[in-house]
Amino acid sequence: MAEIKNSFLRSKMNKDLDDRLIPNGEYRDAQNISVGKSESDDIGSLENILGNFKQEELIDIVGARFVIGVYDDEPNERLYYFITTNNSQNVTCSSCSNFIVAYNTNGSTFGNGKTYQTIVEGSFLNFSTFYPVVGINLIDDLLFWTDNRNQPRVINVTNELGYYTKETDISVAKFSPYEPISLLKTTTSTFTSQATPTAGVFVLNIAANTNITVGMYVTGGTTLITDLVQVTKVVSSTQLHLTATLTVPGGGGTVLTFTGTTMTNEKNNATWPGDPNYLEDKFVRFSYRYRYADGEYSVFAPFTQPAFIPKQKGYFINGNEKDAYRSTILSWMENEIQNVELLIPLPDIGSNIKGENQAPFGSYKINEIDILYKESDGLVVKVLDTISSSNFANLTTNVYTYNYQSTKPYKTLTEAQTIRVYDQVPTRALAQESSGNRVIYGNFYDKYSPPSNGISYKVGVNKKQISNDYQNFIEYPNSTLKQNRNYQVGFVLGDKFGRQTSVLLSNEISESQTINGVKFGSSTIFSPYDTQAEDVKAWFGDALQVYLENSIQAGGTDTYISGPSSINTPNTEIGSDPGLYAMAKNGNTGFNAAAGSAVAGKVYTFTLTGAATGVPVTGDFLRGEFTDYVKVLSAPNDGATPPVYTVTCDGDVNIKLYSLTVPATNPDPKYCYKLNEAGWYSYKVVVKQNEQDYYNAYIPGILNGYPAQITTLPSPNPGNVELPIPFPVNEEGKTANIVLINDNINKIPRDLAEVGPDQKQFSSSVELYGRVNNTATSNVQFYPGNFSDTAISISTADDSNMVPNTLTTVGQGNLYQIDTNPLIARISTSLPIGVTTATMTQQLAVYETQPVESILDLYWESTTTGLISDLNADINSGFNGAVGFSTFTYAQTELNPTGFNVLSAAFFPVNAAGTNITTATLDPTTFSAVNFAGVAQDFVLTDNAGNPPSNTYNGPWQIKTTNNFVYNAAFAGTGVGTGGSTQFSNGQRFKFTMTFDVAGQTSTLSFFGNLTNLAPSFTGVSLNPFTVASSATNPLRRSGSSSPVLQGVNGALTSPTTNLKFSISSQPSGNYFSIDAATGELSKNQNTPVGAYSLSVLVQDAFDTSIIPGVGLGQGSLSSSIGTLVVTVGQAALNAGAISPCIDPSVTPTAANTVVVPNISTTINACWYLSDNTLVATANPATNDFEGTGYPGSNTVASQNGGQPWRLGNNAAGKSDVKSGTIVFSINVTQNKTTNNLSVLSASVDSFAVWKRTPAIGGTPATTWVKATDINNRQQNPLEQGMLLVNTTINTKKYGQYIFAFEAPSTNSEEYAIVATSIECTNATVAGEFPQVTVNSQDLYNDSCVIIPDGTGTNYGTTAATTPKSYRYEVGTPNGNSNIGAPGGGGAGSVNLFAFTPYGEYVKQFYTTYQLTAEPNWTNAAGSPGNVAYDTNGNNIAYPWNAVSVVTSTTPAFSTMTDYQDYNFSARMIVSGGVMTVTGGNVGNYGNITAAGGTVNPLLRISGGTS
DSSP, X not given: OOOOOOOOTTOEEOOSSOGGGOOTTEESOOSSEEEOOOSSTTTTOEEEOOOOOOOHHHHHHHTXXXXXXXXXXXXXXEEEEEEEOOOOSSOOOTTOOEEEEEEETTSOOOTTSSSEEEEEEOGGGOOOTTSOOOEEEEETTEEEEEOSSSOOEEEEXXXXXXXXXXXXXXXXXXXXXXXXXXXXXXXXXXXEEEOOOBTTBEEEEESOXXXXXXXXXXXXXXXXXXXXXXXXXXXXXXXXXXXXXXXXXXXXXXXXXEEEESEEOOTTOTTOOSOTTTTTTOOEEEEEEXXXXXXXXXXXXXXXXXXXXXXXXXXXXXTHHHHHXXXXXXXXXXXXXXXXXXXXXXXXXXXXXXXXXXXXXOSSOEEEEEEEEEETTOSOOEEEEEEEGGGGTTOOSSEEEEEEOSOOOSEEOOHHHHTOXXXXXXXXXXXXXXXXXXXXXXXXXXXXOOOTTOBOEEEEEEEOOOSSSOOHHHHSTTOOOOSSEEEEEEEEEEETTSOBOOOBOBOSOSOOEEETTEEEESSEEEEOOOSSOOOTTTOOOEEEEEEESXXXXXXXXXXXXXXXXXXXXXXXXXXXXXXXXXXETTTTTOEEEOTTOEEETTEEEEEEESOSTTOOOTTOXXXXXXXSEEEEEEOOBOOOSSOEEEEEXXXXXXXXXXXXXXXXXXXXXXXXXXXXXXXXXXXXXXXXXXXOOOOEEEESOOEESOOOBOXXXXXXXXXXXXXXXXXXXXXXXXXXXXXXXXXXXHHSOOOOSSOOTTOOOBOOOOEEEEEEEEOSSSEEEOOOTTOOEEEEEEEETXXXXXXXXXXXXXXXXXXXXXXXXXXXXXXXXXXOOSBOTTTOOOOOEEEEEOOOBOSOOOOEEEEEEEEHHHHHHHHHTOOOXXXXXXXXXBXXXXXXXXTOBOBSSOBOEEOTTSOBOSSOEEOGGGOEEEETTOOBOSEEEEETTSSOOOTTOOOOEEEEESSOOOOOHHHHSSSOOOOOSHHHHSOSEEEEEEEEEETTEEEEXXXXXXXXXXXXXXXXXXXXXXXXXXXXXXXXXXXXXXXXXXXXXXXXXXXXXSSOEEXXXXXXXXXXXXXXXXXXXEEEOTTOOSEEEEEEEEEESSBOTTTSTTTOBOTTOOBOOOEEEEEEESSOOOOGGGOOOOOOTTTOTTOTTEEEOOSTTOEEEEEEEEOSSOOOOOOOTTTOBSTTSSSBOSOSOTTSGGGSOEEOSOTTTOOOOBOSSEEEEEEEEEEEEOOSSSSOEEEEEEEEEEEEEOOOBTTBOOOOOEEOOOTTOOOHHHHSEEEEEEEOSTTEEEEEEEEEEEEOOSSSOBEEEEEEEEEEEEEOSSGGGSOEEEEEEEEGGGOSOOBOOSSSOOBTTSOOOSSSOOEEEEEOOOBSSSSOOOOGGGOTTOEEEEESOSOGGGOOBOBSSTTSOOOOOOOOXXXXXXXXXXXXXXXXXXXXXXXXXXXXXXXXOOSOTTSOOOOEEEEEBOTTSBBOOOOTTSSSOTTOTTSTTTTSOTTEEEXXXXX
């Protein structure tokens, strides 16, 4: 038989072809064969494969178990087996075993003497035969695998059995730290006693504690008030010095909590080694990350808030306000922090977290911790230091303290690490492979879905809370929520390995709701600007407040398989919501522990009240003290009623969560848990706020409206100043102007995008919000609401029509450095802001610019993080007692009387949902009302009817006053007084405390109320004008008064005149007046010029320099409206009603107060009078006398004033008699020669006489008319004079003028009458030549009608340019002889002096300056006062100074009375320069002062000129 041979060199099985067609070298089918590959002649031959042989040892180990995966490590000749006894799909079997076993294929043995060794064992591996391990890779010593049931895992095959014991040990995604570094340190001690304060030292004795440091606050165990008590000195471990006495309701044995920030300044520490300047200009945040045993890094923990406390604690002091507007920056707004203790949270006790492969093994396998550093404007994260876990070897807590001493980081992390928010590790993966050092997953789920039920919460803005639970006001003392911003708050949930949900927003309907006085919205809230002043002592800043109504729930009851194990895993076939990591037993109910529960290390003892369905049993978990959860090892009870449980755990139990403190809620819900390793573990709050960068513009005051401009040109005018274009009027409250210098130019920039080449004025698109408003003397907070201002024009001062020499002195003072031509921004204002030009000075004001809105839609990580189980426990505790008060407004002012209800509405307590509790009771003995110093106040609790409530009364309640209150400096300021007066004990801010009972659940609640200050005001005659003599001594007094000039009330019902401060906010240049702030006494400088001064005065309350040294004004002090006080120095002003309109007879013929002779050779009489009433001539044709004077009183010409006398005075002010001041009558006679019909024109008046009387007052009749005596004591004989005018020249006028001056009486008032008799035209031909007589009545010392009858009509009383008005005289040298030289012509020995009246005969005082400030000191050669001659420089009166050119006089000719052109005077001068009272011949012709009156009439002026 033929033999067929075939070789199978191609080693290829071919089933596609028919057997007959299979080519040589291939075969159709084969089993258990191999093709020979040797080089011998049997190459290509088939051989049987050797069969498997039974390894008895491995079979013994595996037994009835199932191998669900194997990995062949060929290079090391080792197999890794994945073995389980769990043959079910969904049930977690606590009795099942799971192993990873290493087997040496080369027969070598392990340390146990066998060829195999178990390297990992435990139910936590959670293997199942239904989920084979198909993806396995070994990279170096790291064995990676995935089974599509659990998350991908990894172990180091070199570690011993027992090294891996839980999921966090083997997961590829490592435990992610969820807590930020804390910058807050807290310690406790037991209260022993307090010593009586001495010299401001408050001594506290406590149980020994070495952890208390200077600067810590007492935050627990004491009644918290507006200003927390702080440690000022550590005397010893048992004695401290504090800033105030504590109020400790519990007395001795009370546990006090001391809290402080870890950020310190070390400038006084000579041994501190750090760089003191390194952090000055930095906003630094800190974080950390773990480096695990196999070199993996965790993601970053949340960063802290910036470690920043400004120098000076953020306060303006010592001239900082001026520095701010001069430089436009705050040079002291730098970080004063130099040293920061970083309290780094660890996941377990420090000694337990090590990563070494050496028993006892660490719980978290951490080898190192990187301390991370990030600057606010930096993009990179740097490493400050790397701390080995060996540093934790002796640490017995879970907090490691790293002392940062302003050192520089030593390395920078890569961008990949910086942006690594979480590990991109799948939650499940079916396939796995490796490439190089990378592990690749396929067919995976990358994340869990967030809870399908969402989260229900509300967001509000509230003041930072002051309690043991809210301490960020200490940790970050200078941080506050920015106002005028929108905030969106969300939650991010994370599993234990750092996987996170997207941002979860509230599923609440976005309707606002007020809870406990705080307005809440849904996820988004707007924080507006404050609308009223904050009490700085009680305000620690604002913060976002999140109110959660329901606990966070995830997954569902069908998602997790119930079983005996405490570790539940997700049913991977149902949904992708993993549920919660810690699931409370018995739902949200928990178990109720009675008062007296206690924790001692690992043992928790409690007395159960209610059902036992939720109590812990063996295998459950409680919250741990140093780690997240501790396992219950045993939990027996004593079988009593009620039962007492003793729960023993494998770690310390959390003291705060499971111990009950006094007072305690009874019953108190507590929780134990089942754990789900894949569930949501922690939460953090994130905030989106897109309105980012903004500036504060520090401005040298805001001018409300425009600066004052000049209205007349200066004389002389060397700079050729032109009158400016007037500013718009009535712009106050609509337009403001500010100076832009330095950096403010960039903060409020000009829009330069579309401008012309010659454009000088620019707009600005920046919106501005006023934050600090300047006042006349200081500044105050400004509340813009939702209104913004806009810079509508920015240009230089010159281009803004604000050239300095076109502004008044006051206007120039409005604008800072106006002489440098700074930029001026004109602001369109929505609300009135700034100060008007009259009182504007440089005071700091602040504008805040509109923020730049970021286009990045980012949420910012906050430091509010924690475990979801803790958050749920707080929410589910189900406290049904009182947590707050119903809505009311505290409304108490210092004007409210005793018995006043201080609340706008009676109140109930409310529960956590904000609902009124109408079943609560309140023990009245628990009610207290104290001020910020802890002093009891005068309030009482009442029922709604105003009666004392009983213990069983269920509300509502009211609070009434039992005394009157005064807002005073002691409680408005920052200091604490030591007095015991009623005013001191009535403070401005009160704390009301009471304890409510709701079905056995008690709670002590408090609220604060502020006493409202009322603005003070001036009283009585404070603002009435008054007059003092130039020589008056200080303090100044009103005539007949011994009281201070200024008096006021503070607005209070009682003690209305206390705690007031008086001030002058502005006065004319020279600042001649001052005021005593406390008494209101007004004083003047001794060289104060004569004149009237308008003072702007102010009164403020809450003032006491003994309480608040220096400033004296307490916080909240109010001011009156600025009042105007007119003080006249020198002479009293004439009452306005006696001042007549000014009439110049030379240009105004036949006007009011004027009589005209009707024809030639007709003699008429005339009368002028001053009175409160209309007086008439007696209707007696025979005598026709005036009111019994004996003189004809009527005007003879019936057509002139109806034949009745002329009534002088001011119609607008109400015509009146003389009540005050000094009146001067100017009597003017005029005749005009218009033709040559007669060569000589003449007119005459027989006599002018001045009469006076006291008018009828009440029932007292008027006195008899008598002839008046002038202020020079001249009787009517010389005063009662006639006049003759003679004119020989055509087209000329002849004028005659008499001047009479009279002083008002010190009491009552006086009526005056001027009677002219026998006025006639003795020689005239036509009506235009008939004489006329006019009378003016004016104030001698402020004459507004000074007429020189020269035909020009010039009123020199209105052209005087100085304040006060002054007039120049030429005065000769003093001479002791009776005959003295003439002063005229500016000859030798004559000088120019000044007086306040243009009428020489009534000069009372000469001055050397036109401001009337300096007096001459004249003596003759013998050293004694002499006679002096003076004249009016060539005119009938002295011209006003600085108004017109002064004519140099010529030697006057006194040939006849009818043609002299000048008039001269002589008087005896006293040594100080004043004129003595004129008697006899003291006034007369300077050439003959001995003759009474000399050769001329001393009161008559006659002159003439061409008309």
